[in-house]
Amino acid sequence: MSDPRFPIGKPEFRTDLTAADRKALVDRIEATPAALNAAIEGLDQSQLDTPYRDGGWTVQQLVHHVFDSHCNAFIRFRLALTEDHPRITAYDQAAWAELADATAVPVSVSAQLIEGLHQRWVAMLHAFDESDWSRTLDHPENGDMSLDDMLQMYAWHGDHHVRHITALREAKGW
Numbered sequence: 384m385s386d387p388r389f390p391i392g393k394p395e396f397r398t399d400l401t402a403a404d405r406k407a408l409v410d411r412i413e414a415t416p417a418a419l420n421a422a423i424e425g426l427d428q429s430q431l432d433t434p435y436r437d438g439g440w441t442v443q444q445l446v447h448h449v450f451d452s453h454c455n456a457f458i459r460f461r462l463a464l465t466e467d468h469p470r471i472t473a474y475d476q477a478a479w480a481e482l483a484d485a486t487a488v489p490v491s492v493s494a495q496l497i498e499g500l501h502q503r504w505v506a507m508l509h510a511f512d513e514s515d516w517s518r519t520l521d522h523p524e525n526g527d528m529s530l531d532d533m534l535q536m537y538a539w540h541g542d543h544h545v546r547h548i549t550a551l552r553e554a555k556g557w
Contacts, residue, residue: 387436390546394539400531405516408538413505415541416498419449422548423490430557431490435547440480442551445544447485448476450493450500456537457504463520463530464507470521508534 397404423431423446431443440448455474462469479485516531528536551557 387547387550388439389543390550391539391543394536394543396532396535398531400516400535402513405511405531405534408534409505409508411538411542412508412534413501415449415453415545416494416501418541418545419446419497419548420494422545422552423494426552426557430555433551433555435551439547441486442548443490444480444485445547446490446497447488447493448480449541449544450496451479451485452476452540453497453500453504453537456533456540457500457507459520460504460507460530460533463518463533464515468519468521468527471523473523 400408423442426442432441434441435445451474459471462471511530516534517529519527519529520533522528
């Protein structure tokens with residue numbers, strides 16, 4: 384791992400996704416809650432309070448961040464499905480990670496929320512028509528994005544943060 388910020392590399396976006404590609408990406412989103420739960424299983428509070436890298440968030444903040452991010456993603460998908468090219472809002476992820484709920488609430492709360500959220504999200508994704516994947520939104524930081532792009536981003540995002548935690552566990556011998 385050359386850059387601990389990106390243990391699985393930076394996200395890459397393809398424009399030629401097939402139905403099989405999309406199914407594999409949806410499967411990764413569906414697997415995120417179980418992978419995240421496995422990554423944090425058995426960690427004590429001291430371990431949860433450990434940053435995954437120098438200057439990085441703690442494991443606890445990462446878990447809460449995954450919920451924050453994926454909750455926003457779920458809403459963004461819904462907006463793109465129901466509005467014509469909506470402009471979504473950004474949020475200050477670093478500031479959210481410092482809020483009391485991200486530093487004091489047990490990770491089990493966000494882990495449970497992620498499970499329920501992903502059940503709804505995956506059900507929505509499975510119901511997409513082929514044309515739904517080309518619907519777009521206006522992301523204030525990334526510009527125009529299709530739902531194909533968003534699918535790729537969030538499949539990567541879950542894997543990315545799970546790997547942060549598993550890489551820390553490997554490095555610490557946990």
